[in-house]
Amino acid sequence: MQLNPHFLFNTMNSISSLMQTDIAAADKMLEQLSSLLRITLERGEVQLIPLSDEMEFIEMYLAMQDRRFTGRVLQEISVEPGLHDALVPAMLLQPVIENAYTHGLSKLDKDGLIGVDIRRQNSTLMISVINSGVGLHVNSLNGGQRKGVGLANVKDRLRLHYGNDQAFAMEELAHSKVRVTLRLPLQFSERPTGKLTGYGV
Numbered sequence: 735m736q737l738n739p740h741f742l743f744n745t746m747n748s749i750s751s752l753m754q755t756d757i758a759a760a761d762k763m764l765e766q767l768s769s770l771l772r773i774t775l776e777r778g779e780v781q782l783i784p785l786s787d788e789m790e791f792i793e794m795y796l797a798m799q800d801r802r803f804t805g806r807v808l809q810e811i812s813v814e815p816g817l818h819d820a821l822v823p824a825m826l827l828q829p830v831i832e833n834a835y836t837h838g839l840s841k842l843d844k845d846g847l848i849g850v851d852i853r854r855q856n857s858t859l860m861i862s863v864i865n866s867g868v869g870l871h872v873n874s875l876n877g878g879q880r881k882g883v884g885l886a887n888v889k890d891r892l893r894l895h896y897g898n899d900q901a902f903a904m905e906e907l908a909h910s911k912v913r914v915t916l917r918l919p920l921q922f923s924e925r926p927t928g929k930l931t932g933y934g935v
Contacts, residue, residue: 741828741884742771744836748802759801766798777824782895784923785852786818792827792850799835807839807846814853821921822859823891829884830863830914838867838912847911854920861916869910892918 745767752760773791777783789811796809831848839846851862885904892900901917 741825741832742767744832745770745798748798752802763798763801766794766801770794770798774825781823782821782921783824784818784925785813785820785822788822788824788827789813789818791825792831795828795831796848799831803835803839803846806842806844807835807848810847810849812849812851812853817852817854817859819923819925820854820859821923822861822918823895826888826891826916827861827863829888830916833885834863834865834867834912834914838865838869841868842866855917857920859918859920861918863914864907864911866909866911870904870906870912888916892916 745763749760749763749767752763770791773787773794777787792811796811800807800809827850831850834848839848845866847864847866849862849864851860851864853860889902892902896918899919901915903915905913905915907913
């Protein structure tokens with residue numbers, strides 16, 4: 735309930751900013767937002783969804799961010815084959831990716847990078863999100879908050895669904911890159927996925 739208004743507020747701010755510079759881009763972003771809201775409404779109160787559904791949402795969200803940042807950020811997505819039916823909490827990745835843009839990529843004028851890598855490790859689903867930017871240390875010196883409503887909710891929901899059988903970690907890598915790693919039990923949906931996104935193919 736907290737994530738949806740938080741996401742909506744930030745997206746509407748992005749559209750408002752674009753209205754000053756690129757009406758066509760703002761209009762397209764509004765269409766994409768409508769599609770994202772439709773997906774959210776269709777999910778209803780379902781808590782665990784197939785990874786393919788989550789990636790469909792993320793694919794649209796990244797397209798919106800790409801329009802907003804006008805080619806300043808290279809997006810690299812990799813999903814290991816066979817994981818499309820793996821179950822994950824709904825809206826698990828969007829707050830992590832939004833955090834990467836807000837606190838890292840938005841500080842760059844060019845050559846930004848965000849990478850999402852999803853693979854299995856025995857009976858565990860490993861999700862890694864890496865972004866370039868200013869790093870954790872600089873953010874903390876400037877009084878920035880790396881974790882707000884979004885990341886706090888991700889942690890809480892991981893604990894709610896999986897107890898101690900999960901992990902959330904954030905670390906700074908070389909060259910001011912930040913990596914968020916999520917670890918959760920590998921579970922599969924009973925219904926096969928009919929339609930796949932472009933990622934992981």
